[in-house]
Amino acid sequence: MSRWLTLLCFFMLVSGCTAYATHQFDNLFGVENPSNRFSNVSEENEAFYNEQVKPILETRCVSCHACYDAPCQLKLTTSAGIERGGSKDLVYDGTRLLAATPTRLFIDAQNTQEWRKKGFHPVLNERGQSPSANLQGSLLYRSIALRKKQGEFTQPILSDDYDFSLAREQQCSSIEAYSQFEKDYPNWGMPYGLPALTNNEYGILTRWLAKGGKMPAAKALPLSLQRQVELWESRLNGDDLKSQLISRYIYEHLYLYRLYIDDGEDYRFQLVRSKTPTGEPVDRIATRRPYDHPGVDKVYYRLVVDHETKVQKNHIPMQLDEARYTRWISYFYGEDYQVTKDPGYSREVATNPFKVFREIPSHARYRFLLDHAQNTIMAFIKGPVCRGQVAVNVINEQFWVYFLEPELGQNKTSADYLEDQVQGLDLPAVGTSNTLPLASWVIFSEQQKSYLSAKADLIESDVAKKIPLDLNILWDGDGNNQNAVLTIFRHFDNASVVRGMVGQHPKTSWIIDYPLLERIHYLLVAGFDVYGNIGHQLVTRLYMDFLRMEGEMNFLMLLPKKDREEIRKYWYRDVSQTIKNYIFSDYIKMDRDTQIQYQTNDRQAELYEKLRQNLANVLDYSYDLEQSDLSSAHIKALHKLQTVQGGGLAFLPDVATILITKQGDPAEVLSLIHNKAHSNISSLLGEASTRLPAEDSVTIVKGVLGDYPNVLMQVEESELINWVDQVSRLKSRKDYTVLLDDFGVRRTHPNFWLISDAIANLNSIDRPRESGILDYNRLENR
Template structure:
């Protein structure tokens, strides 16, 4: 029998078994229909859900089931996600040749019936509503019951039966297929590869599910908060062309943000496009990208109450208050200008912000982005592009970011000149989500070369020579804005961005100007489609190489011109000839000497310290160990550890989150970040070949830094110095295993949930607005 015939027979057999299982469920419990779950929720049931059930779902389920990379697209972040259920389709798929249809919760489907038509299966019982049917027909109950039957772990490291890789084959079975799944994967109950729920948690969820898994509807907003919503919606929906274009610009940059209108944490909003005006129910416009044609004559910008629990990996908080509104008005209205036409949504215009928003002065746009520059960069880190090695191996492990001062460079003449140049800079989204020819990046490369050449000519022209190449070129946050200096950490396949110059001096740094900042946003945030095909994703990644190198070149301008080429060569050791030809070509060189007076031979190190001094008033120190409750001796031990390079550091995971306790009582959280060194980061596929473990370093920070811990540890404060010494003395993989034996809270550890909860509580206390539930999909098993 041929291989294809065997496959066909197998498919027929499987589908036949599924049909039989469905029939059996239908016979016993009636036919599936989401309408069976529709009904009033009593005050008693609502209180039970909010006070007892939801805290368990948030603390035990959301850590793995949130955002685009939730296994089986099953999201426990809101009742709508639970009602939607799971899907066999992958969101992150780096091999698909054609873009897939988006399945964004609350956007691409409005009802449970919508999601069933899109292939999502229920995880709660949608048949006859009885205690027996509600339990036997609930995937959620069957999954926690399977984990309970498995019992406690009997070994510290789980066997190879468990697959924790992000690329694992997901078993996204429906309730009809679950009996077979239980036989095939008896250890795959939920929480998967983690300690089971305790007796009380299991009892609470069982009682809730037996009664039908009832979840109350969202409560009405307090009147004072509703008035704030109305006020902001009136501000964002002007009846004149100028106001409409400004609001469109604001929306296209803030659509991923969590917006707060009061001082509390209970209510978060998202800025959305709606077919309906303020005062009516929001009719959300669902498009792939925020600048796609909305298909209506008039777009209304509305504040939609976000029902999802805060998840740190995609949480970008912003406070909307009067101070911010006054700043926005000063940016967009202080200068006298007119908007003469609506740019429309033609793809050639909408994908290029320099065309779409040409009539808004560049200075105003740049000021708006600088006001919250950490969030502007964070959207690239925490937006849909965030997951995956290919997405973030375009950046170094740790580097500092500074910004060009808008008052120095963005005068009318230079701004208009740069605008003329970037008009011709197409971004990959111009090719839609189905880029079939990855080689199209060559065309983007030629456009980028032309732009950089024009920019170099500007700096060397008589007009350009009025722009100083010294520390005055760098924005100082206007003396009060802590967004002036940022630190970006890459953790292999994800990343973090924080304020301040955190950690030791990095190998590279960026200086970002307005055209670069805007292109980063429209490349990796507004223009990136996580549902796009492999060509779209590859071209996006390749284009980001240009933007990284441009930021690095801007930084090198501050160094003596005789240093620039040698430092570039050090940054790009062993890079291929194509990259070298691009980096060292004459057309992107600016032959002007820095005006900074250097006093040492280590110019790059000296420049970092000069920048630290210039920005001293606005540097954020929240991650400094000096802000912790540790003693001087303990901090000194950690700083000695941070000074170590290479050796056994190679065995450390990317992010270690350490709970420091005092006689068992949670006291502090310390983050250990493994910064992996590379000869260069210009290779798309063979990253390991560029690794330089002997140059690895680490950063130690107060609090939670990194949204995806790879390992948890618990250290008594009296043993903290011993812990630091043991990390510093690592030499082998066996040494790291011994470290985990002493201090590790492995997946199997009986105190896992205690440590997890303690870290969450301290994180919330440290950073009430920025914190959220951490993601455990990258926890190691070693």
């Protein structure tokens, strides 16, 4: 009772202090109102913002304040996010019992006043506009001033006063409570736990904020681009049922993408649903999921400019050009078929793409997804689901993904058979965003067992036996598409997907067919609600276990029948009896043997090399060390490091981003990926108990791989061999500390921002379309 009384007294004290501070602010500067900020921006102030202020915000602030996981939901990627401000409510909350109300920028509110009603507080002064008020009433100014007051770091590792964990309790103070915040957390100015802004940067932001933090409106699209927008919108808004269903299919798969309609980098677009047609202002339809009922009789698919700073962790680029449109036409209109009805948006139908889009041939849908397969997979990596260990501990640390040859699906009997089966496969979103996990798990488990049993029967059927189980069952990218094989890396609580067979031979691999690819998208992308309750999030993760096992089962078809069970046992060492019963049950087994002829005892390794040779013409080699300007001796040493296993590798972070310099000048970027070994990945909780550090390895690639570096390093090219030797000889945490002392660019390093800028510049040069600002929320402090 005394504890609750103490808490109540504390709450009343804080509330009283905040109310008093509000009264004081009101007396000094007037009542807070967003309309106080509305004014025209002069050409001089517009140029000042675009040329001097915006670059500082992008290079010093956006690296932590972007996307759903921006602290306090403060998104500094766009003027709309800055005007919206911050909130104490969490987006990522793995404990919520009921789904939260969405707060998506540009979607769930249309102006600052609406955001205030949703509980967001300003970070710019919204009282009377004067230099004094604009600084004292601005959280942005007060936070950078607090960091400036703190001065330079005096020790390489920050004290326990700082909390860098993803699940940390956030202190989302309003301006009225910030004086108390400054007393309670004197070291928590911005940039948080990183070197302060330079005097010049601080001065620029101070001048901008003193003038009221004015941000110019976005410029109108050039006429040439506007015409391209109108052309694409006309293509996506046909009146007949067939065109409408095809456009709905395209939208439900591309709505997270950043679309380009010219060769430049200045303008990116997003595909949205609107209540209004081309020629009228976009009236965006706001629903939790892209297939929820739009609330209007007619949906229009529109292209809106993406004004946000390009952030690599959620950037999924796609070029819309005539070649792509020609391919889409061939996929969706190459066969003679009819669409006889609008499937509607009822939950039982809309959550199952096999019901909604059944009248579009499955071969057309599969071809469409394969055309940009990296993006299709990347959407579940870079979409909202990817944040947090529970979301991605369903996949191995590194594995290769191949795809079933789409022309095999032209066998009408096989295609129709699978379509009939997947009609009965519900996905977790059918239970809305509030789900009871245990009851749902049992239902989904039984449905998946039934589907796998039917699929095994199909593979054993006389029709299927006419197709040899050899390398020809895999899509070869039609001889020119580099999406034919992908590599996925897991970095503990996030992941990356790149094209090619990157890294060493993985423990497992997947072969994905159309039903599996579609279910992954509707499970982890279209059907996933980041604002959903704990049940929805857990069932999503548990269901992905089924899909992973299915992809692995497909891969095992190419290995001799006699090897399959032993390999499965190795993949799932020490699993529970329940998982064993599932993995080794009859409905996941197939009696057909592969037609591939093997010559060695390590048939899995031999298969990988056969696949590499078979797909050589479409492999992406851009991450290979041989594509760098390093000497052959350096490349040889780096390859040797990739043969090291276990030992002190366990002390390495998940991702290290390494700047290689020549006499101090930036020359190359390398990425070191720590592949953490597990006995199995079938356990939702207790991952530490499945870790096998003795089997750990590292992959080293050219360029930036991983959107969330855990540490930055700088290695002079003449010291690269020494760096390799130190990494390979790691035996203890102390050894890793010495490595950082010699080469690390810790959070506290005086040259941190200089190194960060150099890495960003090389990343942009290396991959201008795919690159973006890296996220620093996972930088370590050790």
